[in-house]
Amino acid sequence: MLCPPAQAQKKLKNTEVASALKGYFTLADNGFVSPDSEGFIRRWMLLDPISKPNSTNQVFTIKYTRDAILQEYFPGQFTMMPKDGDRVRVVMEYQPPVDVSTSYSTYNPDDAGKMIKANLYWHALDSDHFFVKLFRFAAGLDRDRYGAIFWSVTVINCDEDIEDVRLSVGANCGGMWWLNGEEVLLLAGDRHMGVDSFVSKHVTLKKGKNVLRGATINGIGMSEFCARFVDDNGQPVTNFTVSCN
């Protein structure tokens, strides 16, 4: 069972996306939703993964993780608020198809460093789980499932300032997170996704819109993250809504 590489993909209809991601995601509407009862943020704009082959998951040092994520792949990477269906043109490393019927990669060393142009699309999605299963997002859309960077953006809407809370993220594997353009978390190293693995310093969710942006990077294996805000007692913060715009 061969999964074609990213550059072979075309824009899918929303019905096709919904079908491909069934069990993991549903299409998000233009409205507002609350975080779940444990504070997990489930509504996200997710960009098709950017290919970033990693020979091993042991490479995710602080420098590697930062360099890989901070490289500019598309305009407005750190500032844009995308809409569902927006296209992004990127130049990224080529990856061969993955053969999931075997336990072995079809990686060819001759392809190392080969660059391709690809059309990637933003998708407005609600996760069916407390976590965001990036691997299934990529696999479902026939994108690069291993060795990839996943960009995610959401909007936190507050009726008033919420001070002294902390962003809490668990992820498999590395990543970086920004709140309103300010870097608040860096996840380096090879790790499993656990709830509350990394917790930021105090941040303020200001009245109105707050943009929460994340990038998750992984090599071979399962890619996913979960995110919520917690107070100093580790209790979830839930008095806000989440939207995709």
Added chain:
Amino acid sequence: MKRIISIIVGMSALLLAMDSAFAQAGQPFIHDPSTIVKCDGKYYTFGTGSGGLISEDGWTWHSGGVRPGGGAAPDAIKLGDRYLVGYNTFGGGLGGGHANAIMVMWNKTLDPNSPDFEYSEAFSVAESLPDEDCDAIDLGLMLDPSTGRLFCTYGTYFGYIRQVELDPVTGRRLPGNEAIDVARNCEASTMMYHDGWYYLLGTHGSCCDGLNSSYNIVVGRSRNPNGPFMDNVGRSMLQGGGKPVITAEPRLMGPGHFGRYIEEEGVEKMSFHWEADLDRSGRSVLGIRPLLWKDGWPVAGKAFVPGTYEIQSIRSGYALQIDVEFIRVQGGMRRRGEDNQPDVPIEGQQLADVIGTWPEGVIGVKNDFFLARPQQKWQVIPVPEAGGYLGGPYYKIIIEGTNKALAANADAELEAVPEFTGAPEQLWRIDQLTDGTFRIMPKEVPGHTEPLALVSLGDNSPTLAPFNFHSDNSKWDFIMISPLK
């Protein structure tokens, strides 16, 4: 996070000149070890690949175990008078699919030299598809002592840890049994039961990268064998939670693949591998530690560190000592009007101050108030040539600065002999108990076959008697005075 199974090919015959004091002796090279199982007086554990380790005494290990099927990460359990041995067919997804199967097979014995040694045909009890959120590898088997039900857990970082139930008579999956998700994002799962709780063990961190492997063993617990298994801060293992059981140590990296071995009530061990033993070229080796229970949670005991100790009776708080005359030490008290004099450190009583008053021959042993006297300072030193027991070497216990050795005599009493000779009655087994205290047992008691332990029948009167975990008479603490130089 990904999993890489490194196939251990041909356990090396490398012999170390000096065995590490903290790992097992011999050639304990293994990866993904199965739970240790005892068969006809010998200990067995199987690893990734096709082989396994055997030990006559539980301390010195060598290759020789036989497990067909290849694959990886086996487990083994004794059920009745047979052994059920399982493994997975492949070694986890390496950049591709995750189609795997958990295979199990029976054998009447684990001794490959026995005429009864013959594995049944292996059969599958769980599978994973090429592209589902589970990888059917790393099985763990548990027989529920309270119900007789046989559970099997499996899985890796690639999705969920799943649990299925097997028929303890046939080893096959119970008809109609559906796999249950019990954890996520860990490896090397297994279960155990203790005091009304079910515990799900898993390994977090990365494996198979030598000194960089961050493997560590975690646990969650539930009153229900199907979970949910919660950790110490209220996280479900389905949320990636897990309370630490054992983590890396300065010279030993990456503990993973937990297995429990119950010797008797109050004496439990946990087996696992260290991803890298820095004293053995960074190789993956078998680890065995005491398994302790603290506030209802399992934690690994520490390796016993050779050194000079006060050996304190839990019953009385008194210290074990040779029965010699108490010699007073001058000084300490101040008279009125001397309060303005500066404080200076003073030496306590030294061996040279008193040894001339000690008898030359055999000396009795008693417990008494600990006053840091030379007769109360015991050096506990491993004796590598004496072999060992499950997880530890035999020790000699001598008065610091002398060769006067704690010994058992033919009357099943304690004494200190003038010179340590290596005789079995002068060798001591030290087991950390599940409550963190220690059991101290002579290797042999002359003329006695019943196992006896160091017991305080009176506050001041240690002797040798059957061990009783429910009595503080049988328990001791080792309070370090100084590590072995």
